[in-house]
Amino acid sequence: MEKGDHQIFRNTCPGNCYSACSILSHVKKGKLLKVEGDPNHGYTLGRLCAQGYALTRKDYHRDRLPFPMLQSPRGSGRWSRISWDEALSIIAEKILSLNRSFNNNQSLGLIRGAGNKGFMQKIAEDFFESLGARILSERTGSDARLGTGRLEMPExxxxxxxxxxxxxxxxxxxxxxxxxxxxxxxxxxxxxxxxxxxxxxxxxxxxxxxxxxxxxxxxxxxxxxxxxxxxxxxxxxxxxxxxxxxxxxxxxxxxxxxxxxxxxxxxxxxxxxxxxxxxxxx
Ligand code: SF4
Missing domain, CATH: 3.40.228.10 (Dimethylsulfoxide Reductase, domain 2)
Incomplete structure (x- = not known):
């Protein structure tokens, strides 16, 4: 959506907590100006937590790594900047070579973080599952499934x-x-x-x-x-x-x-x- 001299995008907060708040991102020439809560999100009703409101500070913080780095040889401590295309190619080639060796993707595993069922974790999990890879760590909610017979919680x-x-x-x-x-x-x-x-x-x-x-x-x-x-x-x-x-x-x-x-x-x-x-x- 256009607004004055910038655009507004509707996104989900990548804060990786279960609230998965809907946010409105104000972007000008590729730069995130600010975020605000989306009043049309039924659960959050247009509010964000402090971490959500601080997303711009996080995204542009000087300590944030905004590009991939490659350590070569492994363990050497010698890091160099590579492009996103190079990084994706290295990962894809590794997945393909494992597949060629074992004729399936079972040797590929995701160790996911424990804790909440955040939006970003779901993306990684769905990606690995779509390849037939194994999710190596316990999923959040396994305890709920054992205790109540289902993972779904009340609204x-x-x-x-x-x-x-x-x-x-x-x-x-x-x-x-x-x-x-x-x-x-x-x-x-x-x-x-x-x-x-x-x-x-x-x-x-x-x-x-x-x-x-x-x-x-x-x-x-x-x-x-x-x-x-x-x-x-x-x-x-x-x-x-x-x-x-x-x-x-x-x-x-x-x-x-x-x-x-x-x-x-x-x-x-x-x-x-x-x-x-x-x-x-x-
Ligand atoms: S704004 Fe806060 S509560 Fe909402 S998803 Fe992001 S981190 Fe979680």
Whole structure:
């Protein structure tokens, strides 16, 4: 889109976080002048985080490497600038030579970063998958798939309709600003915000209930809550059997092996807080 003396492009922020904000990039003669949030993006509603607004500073920072470098011979520490065409040719030739040697692309592997499911990671992953290469590192969400039977999460906007929100070990007031908007919208309609974190974070400061769990004992706290949910019949057993792995063993473990009193002591939160937390989950 033309605007005055420059153009505006609609892009996705390459910040590689799960928000994948839609941005409007203002470009003049090939130079990025500024970025702003896209008001037509349903989740972010035209807002960006500080990192997003700083994209121009990042792109043009003096320490940023704006072209490919080749180290030759490998390990020598002797680097020289090469063109993008040369870099792409070197990579393509390597992929082709592996294919010629093994007659497939199975010897090609991507070690992807752990953590979020950012937009840029998805591009690399799709590229390697399209070649039949192997993704060598664990995908984000494998834990979710094992725990809930699916990778898809609820729409983040739906949090605005929640009655209770449990924020466990994350700090959206600082690093999930778009999510915080929907959390606060739910709170406008009387939703309770429960924050569990060893650190009294800015999100914890906004919570109706703050549970300061001792570092490394979250799993025990979760099992103590699960024990209460099982014992008080506040679970959907059919759903758990159909959608999770190892539910019977887990259920047996939490009911037989987990002591509420011990969990309260070891987590540092006490049994009253565990019961209160279980009440919100039920
Ligand atoms: S939250 Fe920030 S870093 Fe993440 S996609 Fe949006 S603007 Fe980019």
């Amino acid at each position: 983040p906007e739906n949090m605005a309709k929640a009655k209770h929100i449990v924020i466990w070990g994350v700090n959206p007031a600082v690093n999930g600003v778009h999510q915080m908007f929907f959390i606060n919208r739910a709170r406008d309609f009387s939703a309770k915000l429960i924050v569990i974190d060893p650190v009294f974070t800015p999100t914890a400061a906004q919570g109706d209930i703050y549970i300061q769990v001792k570092p490394g004992t979250d799993r025990l706290l979760a099992m103590a809550v699960a024990k209460l949910l099982v014992e008080e019949g506040n679970i959907d057993e059919d759903f758990l059997l159909q959608n999770t792995e190892g539910w019977p063993e887990y259920k047996h473990y939490v009911t037989e092996q987990v002591s509420l009193e011990e969990a309260g002591r070891l987590t540092g939160v006490g049994t009253k807080a565990i019961r209160e937390l279980a009440r919100y989950y039920s």
